[in-house]
Amino acid sequence: MPNKILEVKNLTKIYKNRIAVDDLTFDVYEGEIFGFLGPNGAGKSTTIKMITGLATISRGDVYICGYSIKKNFELAIRQLGGIIENPEMYSYMSGWDNLKFFANLYTGITDERIHEVVKLVGLENRIHDKFKNYSLGMKQRLGIAQALLHSPKLLILDEPTNGLDPNGIQEIRRFLKNIAHTQKISVLISSHILAEMEQMCDTIAIIDRGKLIEIKNIDQIRKGIMGGQKICFKVDYPNFAGKLIYNKYKLDIELAGNNVIVPCEEAMIPSIVQLLISNRLSIFGINTLTKSLEEVFLDIIKQRSGSITIT
Amino acid sequence: MIRLFKAELRKIFLRPGIFVMTALLAVILALSYFLYQPMTRNTSEISIDENQVSEIYDYFKNGNMSYSKADALSYMTSTNNLIENYRNNNTVSNVETLKTQVNTLNDNIYAFLDRVGRVISSPTGEGKEIAYKILTETLKPSVDSLVNLFSTLIDTSNPLILVNKNTAENITLSLNSINRILTTTSEPTQETYKNMQDNLNLYNISTDANKYTLNITPDIESIVDVKFDEEFLNTLQSDYYNVGMERLAVVEQQIDDFYVSIGGNYEFENSVEKKAEINELISFYYNTCRQLNEIVISKVYLKIAESYSDYEFAQLYGLEDFIRYESEQSLTRQEYLFDHNKMEYDYAVPFNFTSTSNFETNTYDFMYFVLELFSFIIIIYCVVMGSSMIAGEQNNGTLKLLAIRPYKRRKIMTSKILATMFFAFVFTLLAMIITFIAGGFMFGFESAPILCIFNATTAFEISPILLTLIYFLTLLLKIGTYILLAFTISTIFRSYVGAVTVSIFCFFATAILNLFVSSNNIIKYLPLNNLDLFKYMGGGSFTANSSIFNIFSSPILPDMSFVFSLINIVLTISILAVITYTVFKNRDIA
Ligand SMILES: Nc1ncnc2c1ncn2[C@@H]1O[C@H](COP(=O)(O)OP(=O)(O)O)[C@@H](O)[C@H]1O
Ligand SMILES: [Mg+2]
Numbered sequence: 001m002p003n004k005i006l007e008v009k010n011l012t013k014i015y016k017n018r019i020a021v022d023d024l025t026f027d028v029y030e031g032e033i034f035g036f037l038g039p040n041g042a043g044k045s046t047t048i049k050m051i052t053g054l055a056t057i058s059r060g061d062v063y064i065c066g067y068s069i070k071k072n073f074e075l076a077i078r079q080l081g082g083i084i085e086n087p088e089m090y091s092y093m094s095g096w097d098n099l100k101f102f103a104n105l106y107t108g109i110t111d112e113r114i115h116e117v118v119k120l121v122g123l124e125n126r127i128h129d130k131f132k133n134y135s136l137g138m139k140q141r142l143g144i145a146q147a148l149l150h151s152p153k154l155l156i157l158d159e160p161t162n163g164l165d166p167n168g169i170q171e172i173r174r175f176l177k178n179i180a181h182t183q184k185i186s187v188l189i190s191s192h193i194l195a196e197m198e199q200m201c202d203t204i205a206i207i208d209r210g211k212l213i214e215i216k217n218i219d220q221i222r223k224g225i226m227g228g229q230k231i232c233f234k235v236d237y238p239n240f241a242g243k244l245i246y247n248k249y250k251l252d253i254e255l256a257g258n259n260v261i262v263p264c265e266e267a268m269i270p271s272i273v274q275l276l277i278s279n280r281l282s283i284f285g286i287n288t289l290t291k292s293l294e295e296v297f298l299d300i301i302k303q304r305s306g307s308i309t310i311t
Numbered sequence: 312m313i314r315l316f317k318a319e320l321r322k323i324f325l326r327p328g329i330f331v332m333t334a335l336l337a338v339i340l341a342l343s344y345f346l347y348q349p350m351t352r353n354t355s356e357i358s359i360d361e362n363q364v365s366e367i368y369d370y371f372k373n374g375n376m377s378y379s380k381a382d383a384l385s386y387m388t389s390t391n392n393l394i395e396n397y398r399n400n401n402t403v404s405n406v407e408t409l410k411t412q413v414n415t416l417n418d419n420i421y422a423f424l425d426r427v428g429r430v431i432s433s434p435t436g437e438g439k440e441i442a443y444k445i446l447t448e449t450l451k452p453s454v455d456s457l458v459n460l461f462s463t464l465i466d467t468s469n470p471l472i473l474v475n476k477n478t479a480e481n482i483t484l485s486l487n488s489i490n491r492i493l494t495t496t497s498e499p500t501q502e503t504y505k506n507m508q509d510n511l512n513l514y515n516i517s518t519d520a521n522k523y524t525l526n527i528t529p530d531i532e533s534i535v536d537v538k539f540d541e542e543f544l545n546t547l548q549s550d551y552y553n554v555g556m557e558r559l560a561v562v563e564q565q566i567d568d569f570y571v572s573i574g575g576n577y578e579f580e581n582s583v584e585k586k587a588e589i590n591e592l593i594s595f596y597y598n599t600c601r602q603l604n605e606i607v608i609s610k611v612y613l614k615i616a617e618s619y620s621d622y623e624f625a626q627l628y629g630l631e632d633f634i635r636y637e638s639e640q641s642l643t644r645q646e647y648l649f650d651h652n653k654m655e656y657d658y659a660v661p662f663n664f665t666s667t668s669n670f671e672t673n674t675y676d677f678m679y680f681v682l683e684l685f686s687f688i689i690i691i692y693c694v695v696m697g698s699s700m701i702a703g704e705q706n707n708g709t710l711k712l713l714a715i716r717p718y719k720r721r722k723i724m725t726s727k728i729l730a731t732m733f734f735a736f737v738f739t740l741l742a743m744i745i746t747f748i749a750g751g752f753m754f755g756f757e758s759a760p761i762l763c764i765f766n767a768t769t770a771f772e773i774s775p776i777l778l779t780l781i782y783f784l785t786l787l788l789k790i791g792t793y794i795l796l797a798f799t800i801s802t803i804f805r806s807y808v809g810a811v812t813v814s815i816f817c818f819f820a821t822a823i824l825n826l827f828v829s830s831n832n833i834i835k836y837l838p839l840n841n842l843d844l845f846k847y848m849g850g851g852s853f854t855a856n857s858s859i860f861n862i863f864s865s866p867i868l869p870d871m872s873f874v875f876s877l878i879n880i881v882l883t884i885s886i887l888a889v890i891t892y893t894v895f896k897n898r899d900i901a
Contacts, residue, residue, distance in 0.1 A: 049899065049900070052711075052714075052715045053714065053715065054711055054714055054715065054899065054900040055899040055900070056897060056899060073717075073719060074717040074718065074719065075717070077715055077716065077717050078717040080715060081715075082715060083712075084711045084712075084715070085708065085711070086708050088707050088708035088709055088712075089709055089712065090322065090325075090709060091707075092325065092326060092327055093322070093325050097325060100321075101318050101321065101322055102712070102716070104314055104317065104318040104321070105314055105315060105318055105716045105717075105718070106314075106716075106717070107314070146712065
């Protein structure tokens with residue numbers, strides 16, 4: 001079992017008359033990319049602000065590398081780097097001066113280390129330009145550079161892909177995967193777009209209206225999806241084929257042109273093929289129809305949110 | 312924490328505003344050179360024409376000078392009488408008597424000083440000018456303070472009603488006309504000739520005044536019997552009256568000796584030293600009379616004032632005219648001078664805007680002038696910067712990046728405040744050094760020692776360099792408190808623009824309040840009125856007279872003192888610090 005880097009325990013945030021985050025508990029392990037998924041207003045930013053000590057914690061606690069953020073703030077926060085919401089820095093200073101400013105807050109960050117990080121995020125050529133002249137992508141990269149300077153164990157990024165073009169998103173994704181797996185940095189990344197998450201996260205937590213709805217590792221999710229998958233048989237007499245399958249397996253059959261769509265597992269393909277052939281039907285093709293992750297998550301949210309009441 | 316402080320400081324110096332500040336410093340320095348035109352100080356030295364020397368001596372010989380001495384004596388005697396009177400009737404209600412006596416005293420002083428003036432002035436030539444100048448400029452303050460005393464004793468906030476005992480006829484006089492009566496009871500001077508008719512009418516009223524009883528509108532129930540205790544009266548007599556008389560006798564002897572030494576020959580065009588010598592002797596004689604005058608008047612005056620609270624007194628006479636602090640300060644100064652047998656012109660005054668500390672302007676005056684203007688700009692800049700460092704950084708999001716560093720909120724706040732203060736320190740020091748050098752080349756580095764009157768009670772000599780250091784420290788305290796205030800406001804108000812607006816509003820609101828509700832008792836508690844501790848070094852009250860500079864330095868209001876202001880500042884700083892740190896610690900940084 002790898003080390004727990006971040007432990008969130010019964011974390012709750014109550015604003016005057018509403019609960020923004022409700023009894024959240026989860027762990028992030030070493031080298032793991034943890035996706036924090038939820039629609040706008042779900043409480044992602046609020047959770048992240050409590051983890052980073054920006055917002056006060058109403059109930060519960062957060063431990064980073066075993067240190068409580070409430071009781072051992074300085075030790076806990078030392079292990080953390082991040083960008084919360086927009087990657088804003090001092091606009092009148094150059095990128096370099098900004099990095100230098102943050103580097104000076106820690107002991108032992110040399111200019112070489114800053115150069116290394118700058119190179120890592122690919123800003124070598126523009127690092128001495130004023131921050132205000134940077135594009136959003138460059139600001140985002142400088143933000144990540146700033147977060148990595150002190151070699152934290154945990155990197156927290158709140159919606160880092162907001163406003164980026166697809167190219168930029170892909171770049172960040174590749175970059176994060178790389179540092180998580182090569183440098184053993186855990187990453188907590190929040191987003192309201194599932195497509196971004198599924199391609200890089202090891203674990204995804206879904207949160208809605210402050211509550212944790214589902215927390216699954218990506219393999220578990222994939223297996224779950226296989227159970228709900230459909231097989232498509234292209235035949236010459238689809239109506240007849242459908243009747244045959246229904247009579248034998250009592251499955252909900254869909255028909256589309258020459259296609260018979262059967263909700264079943266791959267393991268059933270041989271017996272279905274046998275059934276069709278023995279009834280002298282011709283099979284022109286067999287396809288596996290995968291349901292996308294997004295659909296699954298939307299389903300989960302649709303299902304669960306209906307039954308959840310927030311007081 | 313030191314790392315954080317250094318990083319914050321580096322950030323401040325990377326701001327583009329730093330260039331603006333440097334440029335402004337240069338502009339202010341250049342502007343000050345043109346703006347800086349303070350009045351030159353009166354030396355109180357009487358300059359005597361050579362021809363007059365013989366005349367003066369003749370006066371002596373023929374008893375004219377002794378006549379003036381008789382006047383001095385008669386003035387002192389009436390003081391003595393006044394004292395005696397109180398000794399004998401200590402239990403009787405004496406307000407009425409006191410009024411009459413003070414009035415007589417006033418007349419006597421006038422007569423005496425007029426006499427001195429006439430001795431010095433020749434019938435023709437510029438002597439008359441000099442005498443007039445002495446009468447109007449130099450002596451007027453002491454006479455005025457008596458007038459004040461008189462007016463204080465009768466109700467001045469209401470018109471005075473004189474009732475004719477026989478006819479029951481009423482005459483209503485305003486404060487102004489009473490003052491004019493009082494100033495015309497002496498023989499009309501050059502000034503009063505100008506509107507003689509007017510004055511004559513008033514003069515008639517005043518000479519007829521004994522036909523009338525004073526019908527004081529009993530608005531001030533607080534008018535109390537004044538009691539002088541034995542010790543006070545003894546001190547007045549032995550320490551001042553007797554000592555003063557001895558000194559006068561010595562000078563008289565010296566004048567006599569001088570006359571003998573020049574062999575009765577007054578033609579000393581060739582001897583500048585001789586001329587200076589006689590000038591000095593006569594000036595000394597004259598100034599000693601004046602010193603005595605002021606001390607006795609101030610002592611009596613303050614003794615009476617003791618019976619009233621400062622607030623009552625301010626109500627009775629209006630704040631501009633009576634400030635106990637200033638009277639005490641001037642008394643302390645006079646006593647110090649008298650005790651050390653020195654004259655005012657032996658010293659430089661503490662820095663002030665409107666006049667020079669020496670006879671000629673020097674670098675210290677100039678430096679003070681520039682720094683007061685410049686500190687205004689430093690304060691504004693630091694207030695804006697302070698707002699940007701909390702509210703501003705919160706608005707643009709950089710505060711979040713700072714708050715997720717291994718520093719507690721308390722440390723973040725402290726570093727930011729200290730960095731801003733350090734910046735202010737550096738720039739003020741820089742401005743001071745530059746101004747000192749520039750001023751030195753323009754006006755010279757020389758200065759007489761300065762006579763400081765600390766907190767109106769303690770007089771001491773101090774070198775201008777040391778006083779500059781004290782000024783620098785008080786200036787830093789003032790700027791520092793403004794910075795803290797800016798941080799408090801910027802912590803409470805999340806919006807940057809809001810924080811800047813409120814901070815600057817606080818800054819000007821106090822100045823505006825001071826201008827319009829100066830008689831209000833409450834405003835002395837306003838923290839920003841207590842920030843300037845330098846005014847307790849003996850120079851502050853001068854600036855209070857110039858309303859424009861109220862923006863820069865606040866007046867000393869009734870009941871205020873160094874300790875009062877110090878406590879006020881300490882309380883203010885503590886309260887601001889507690890608010891700032893508590894709010895910031897529990898703040899959710901959005
Ligand atoms: N300072 C605040 N005061 C009151 N409610 C807030 C505050 N900040 C956020 N909220 C509420 O908390 C909920 C969660 O917000 P947030 O964490 O920003 O969502 P997300 O980042 O997932 O979009 C929202 O309903 C929001 O309106
Ligand atoms: Mg958010």
